[in-house]
Amino acid sequence: AAGMFLRLLSDIQWRAAHPKWRRMTSSQRSTSTTAEPHPISLPAQAQVVICGGGIMGTSVAYHLSKMGWKDIVLLEQGRLAAGTTRFCAGIVSTARPVSIELKMAHYSNKLYQQLEQETGVQTGYMKTGSISLAQTQDRLISLKRIASSLNVMGIPCEIISPKKVLQLHPLINIHDLVGAMYVPEDALVSSANVSLALATAASRNGVQIHERTSVSHVTIQKGRVTGVETDRGQIQCEYFINCAGQWAYELGHSGGEPVHIPLHACEHFYLLTHPLKEPLSSSLPTIVDPDGRIYIRNWQGGILSGGFEKNPKPLFTEGRNQLEIQNLQEDWDHFGPLLSALLRRMPGLEALQIMQLVNCPESFTPDMRCIMGESPTARGYFVLAGMNSAGISYGGGAGKYLAEWIVNGYPSENVWPLDLKRFGTLQSSRTFLRHRVMEVMPLMYDLKVPRWDFQTGRQLRTSPLYDRLDAQGARWMEKHGFERVKYFVPPGNDLLDLDHSKTFYKPDWFDIVGSEVKCCKEAVCVIDMSSFTKFEISSTGDQALESLQYLFSNDLDVPVGHVVHTGMLNEKGGYENDCSIARLSKRSFFMISPTDQQVHCWAWLKNRLPDDSNLVMEDVTWKYTALNLIGPRAVDVLSELSYAPMTAEHFPSLFCKEMSVGYANGIRVMSITHTGEPGFVLYIPIEYALHVYNEVMNMGQKYGIRNAGYYALRSLRIEKFFAFWGQDLDAFTTPMECGREFQVKLEKGMQFLGQEALLEQKQNGVYKRFTMFILEDHDTDMDLWPWWGEPIFRNGRYVGKTTSSAYSYTLERHVCLGFVHHFDEKTGEELVVTPDFINQGEYEIDIAGQRFQAKAKLYPFSSLFTQRRRKDEVELSGYQRE
């Protein structure tokens, strides 16, 4: 009944705002089951076709039309805002841990606030504020971390006492609370009406909207979108935007060439009640009680309350007809625990009468972040879906970023964390998605501590050494489906519950990783780094060199056998990828990139390399096992195994050579370790992996060799100020901004992508600077540990955020890496950041509201580099991350 009411309300407004649609909508209302001829026929072509008339589709249409694009058709298979959008709880909440999500929600809030004025459609916008409750100290810490990042964004937010909670919301039982976070500007809206308002504005700007039109498939030719087939005919188009919500996966698979959009629906329940005796004020703040797994908002004098239960019910795994969404059952037994939590939080509601239990499926993604961007295989095919139940909070911002992406080629913010290309086909299995979303949905309200990892959908991609390492005590984490070692639990050390320890403080693996680091510094360690993305690019003539010289910023015309660290930059000089490239021969190159670059980097190069059959690029990731031998004795191990001299004179730093190791021939050995420590990475054809590993371990025994994991690697890298792409570097960061000018050859005699932007920066200076901070008054044992995303203060003023952090066992201090900006004190305008500006400040890092003094450095401690191999170049790159 409530749903019906919302629907009717929106119909009235939609018609009021759109007189010319009146005849059609009113006639359809009365005989909605009979097929009627559509009064407006579809155009034969359009520049953009958007599929989906929910909040996402209408928001994209709105923003595209605002940016001046007019030739747009929006298709909706049912009625506008009738899917998940219609059922959405309508809470606009900015309290998001991921910074880009926070920005989207903040923008959405501002947009919705003025939407009614702009369009004349009532949106039901009401600024109520929201209160997130903490039942435990750990929860309060996580809220404080969010509060810190909200505050520096200029979004009012405060940590309040339970007593203050009671003042703001008289119905709440506060006896089990330790504190709360209050965000006064969070709001409530009628989400269906927001969507209709956006549609109205878009329609006024010239967007054509067609309801009851379903897209059967998208035609893709030569890797480009050319049109769509609908049940009412074809439309030729340049751009197709898949905003089909929970049907996006199926729609992506409907064409001849599938576009993989990894999302899966789960049932989501919320309760609607009749008004209280004394109807609740519509300005009463929304309550989020994550420890109780519920949210509660005021709704027409009563309440609306739902949550994210521990045992979600995934649905539509096999794909289903859309009509079934209307017939989903209420499941009170399933809702029972949430109802208990609600009555525990608001005992006074016992006598309140139930109106309805709404079952509204929401779509979830494998990593709890939404999906936007262009398909890696079909140009012009864009996606915006998988909102993880925060569609209304993200709707405005997400639509804006996607519109910018389409119009300008890239959004105005770094959206890599949301980019479709962070996934590949490997996340597209229905079984994987079903199992993963069953974990993701409860995670919405689970406490997330540093270094948490998904437990489902694991052991998908593994190194051939997986079993060997596992038997030696390896503890695993996952990246892009690949299992990677965190650290090794020493034998006899019974730390079975080590993985279960969740803490914001010093973790219990501290000493284990410490001893691995020590071994890297004093003897030799081996780390399996097979997950890295590896491409081989070769040509019959000079095509490979010429193309790569244009696409990469460093000079690749080096002698055969040299390894070059270089960025793959965009027009603005920002890092699309950060990689190492070895010149194998005059005409072939071996490229190593971060693990999650497999799809993005491939698509980027594919789209830019000339279409020339004599130029071949191959993804050889699966062909090689990579063993990283780190430490001063690595040279001894390797020379004994190969009977070849490995000293710096014979095998200088940043060098690559194929040689034999043990019985195995053709092992690609590179003198880099991604840590700044001496050593080698061995790229081993997988059939030799076990042999080489065994040989290395046997030979290494006398040199004290041991296994190590990524946590040790990370500590080594960060203490040496190595930036990592995806964590520290992104498409909005240039080499100039992170002290890597030496990896750019501005004068290499030919043009390269991003060159102009870099030259301009060189002339005018940079507006942010990658900086290393050493925490000074931080007690490793007692204080909260930094993670990433902590605000940085210079002379008491906010200047930026950290991007990664680690404990340095050498310095015996925490090291944070992050970007420093220079905001004008009066106007807030961004000014040039000079080394003097960095060096002449007093810095503090804010960890969950507590500030720690920090020393800023623009260059790493040279003492940490135990030896310099090649005079001119020090290895400055790292590939591992969180």
Added chain:
Amino acid sequence: FYLTPPQVNSILKANEYSFKVPEFDGKNVSSVLGFDSNQLPANAPIEDRRSAATCLQTRGMLLGVFDGHAGCACAQAVSERLFYYIAVSLLPHETLLEIENAVESGRALLPILQWHKHPNDYFSKEASKLYFNSLRTYWQELIDLNSGETTDVREALINAFKRLDNDISLEAQVGDPNSFLNYLVLRVAFSGATACVAHVDGVDLHVANTGDSRAMLGVQEEDGSWSAVNLSYDHNAQNEREVERVKMEHPKSEEKSLVKQDRLLGLLMPFRAFGDVKFKWSIELQKRVIESGPDQLNDNEYTKFIPPNYYTPPYLTAEPEVIHHKLRPQDKFLVLATDGLWETMHRQDVARIVGEYLTGVHHQQPIAVGGYKVTLGQMHGLLTERRARISSAFEDQNAATHLIRHAVGNNEFGTVDHERLSKMLSLPEELARMYRDDITIIVVQFNSHVIGAY
């Protein structure tokens, strides 16, 4: 003398076991949701056995009940060994080779079965080497045979049954230098056991039955009611075809003496069984083995006793009848049970009781608010009560336990009478067998969604 409800429950639940097939097993989606099993002894010690295991080298799950007679030795041995014989019969040639090579070179063996055992379901440690050697001889012969054909489940089941019975017989004839083992193999051979085994792989359900235990499929009709479909034939005197078969296998002169008082040779209730070499070996062989056997065997009147009218052995076989059934979405569960259950309950009642139990637990009638005036507090109370009902001590967590409760405690109205239950369970050991037999039940629940998707 009166047992309180908790005491009754502790007796009924002492042997209950449940296994839920994990959805996250990462391999394939199983058509089996899980199973419940339980046993209630009447004999002391109980002569029934049960087994359940997942095949690891091939697909599918094995479940079986075994009813022993003249002691539990044979039922115990069959419960330990039969599934290995079946699993080996199903293995492709390459896997057999791989296993043989591993044994040959002393490497770790591929695991063949994952057992799902109650702590009371034990395996004999002493005999494991002997059993293993017999099994190995079997797979070596399979390797030598290498027919190259794909393994048919029906054939595999029949071969496994026959081979194991043959091995039991051979081991007893050969004997063992270890006197304990020697006595054990003789006890196994001279006692007997029936077997009813189900193999489920996707929608393919095979039931192999030897003897008078029974497999029954619970089917939910479109109107929601429950009906039973037999998936095995009892091998006893009530089965005319079986009586015919026995008569066919022996000269006409013996026709009168073959079946007397509904028993084989006037002695044995089941017409097919493992062990029971008294009904299989020639008189000379029986005498030779008993004479050379240990004293305990010679002192035993039963083993020395030669059945009357014993002219043309063998009179008994372990060869099973195999029924194949393609599972349909309406097939909700399978009940495997020894005759102890079927003597007291009609299969139609079994289907109804289990069917209602399973739907009651897993899909209680959903609550719909509809147009009623319900407050949050009332709803909360209602839900709490529903949860409590499910988990209450009286309500069983296990479908097999639930069935045993009905089998033992049902009054003339078909409802559980606590007083009757209490009396039946407090019978002294020596009396119990007169009122009831050992009962062993496995209830396998199927996943209709998965079955429907095939």
